[in-house]
Amino acid sequence: MCDLAASSALNALAPPPFIAVIPARLASSRLPGKALLEIDGQPMVVHVAQRARAAGAQQVIIATDAQAIMEVAHQYGFLAVLTRPTHLSGTDRLAEVVEQFGWSDDTIVVNAQGDEPLLEPKLIQSVAAHLAHQKACAIATAAHPITAAAEIFDPNVVKTVLDKNGHALYFSRAPIPWARDTYQPDWSNLPAMSAPPCTVYRHIGLYAYRAAFLRRFPDLAAAPLEKAEALEQLRALWHGERIAVLITHHTPVAGVDVPADLARVRQHFAAIAQGKHQEKT
Known part of the structure; x- marks a missing residue:
């Protein structure tokens, strides 16, 4: 049985001053021009910016x-x-913005992805607060527990393991931690597993950085582990940086990568609009 450290609840920390930066490219191989695709009458990137503003960012x-x-x-x-x-x-794009604006090293910068139109303002605020209270860390991110075997063994679902202080030890597309006595006897039955024998955390791709780290980042060599897993956050761990992980027990709504995701998010907004209309009538 394994017991991984969990960090503060979302409401436990006071919101600090922070800046939200939304990197948004026009090119996208799986969904061209997705930053400007319309959702509920507005471009996707505008929805993200509005949520960052609602989170209390000093600047978006x-x-x-x-x-x-x-x-x-x-x-x-x-x-x-x-x-x-x-x-x-x-x-890398955030690092350029830090240089353009000349922010102090202690400035907290939240990276809100431009394809996350359902990103919760409270989660943005809480990840920024988590970094503010983790003085030894250059980065903060978030994760939530998962129990479905289909997710645990899905390489598109990034998992993380933590130390006793709630700092990331590793991120992987593989099922970690590997529960030897449960998983090893018969690999063919893994997808049918009813529940994991220990806590498994799914990484949420939302980050808060100290500006000092973003200044250093472009000069950090890509790490072998980063290349193997195709996970950029492993570069920071490879070079000795600490990443504080905020645990939330609320599963965030997934972002938009492919056309099916766009359809799902549009349906979500349509359902909200329909619910508001019914409340008025």
Whole structure:
């Protein structure tokens, strides 16, 4: 039996000052132009910006490589900056924004992905607060417990394991921790497992950074583990950075990667609109 450390509840920490930066590329191999695709009458990236604003961010900035996204951001009253088109990741784009604005090293910068139109403002705020209270950490992120075998053994679901202080030890697409006595006797029955024998955490791709780390990030060499797992956060662990993990027991709604995700999110907004209409009538 294993017992992994859990961190503070969402409501336990006071919200600190923080800045939200939304990296948004126009190009997307699986869903071209997705940042500007309409959901409930507004571009997707605008929904994300509105949620970051609702989270209490002192400033919300859309960081993009496309003039079209700049224009849409301004149309809806959001600040946007044009960044280099050569960035390999959203973190690299955030690093450029930090340099453009010259923020102090202690500034907390939340990376709210431009394809997460249902990102909860409370979670954004709580991850920022978690970093503010974890002085030894350069990064904070979030995770939630999962029990479905289909998710635990799905390589598209990123898992994490923590130390006793709630800091990430590792992130993997593999099922971690590996419960030897349960999983090993008969691998063919793993998908039929009713419940894991110990807590398994699914990583939520929301990050808060200290600006000092974002300044360092472009100079950090890509790590072998990062390349093997295709998980950028392993670069930080490889280079000795600490990542604080906030545990929430509320499962976030997934973002938009493919056309089926877009249809799901549009249906979600339509259902909300229908519910509001019924309340009025």
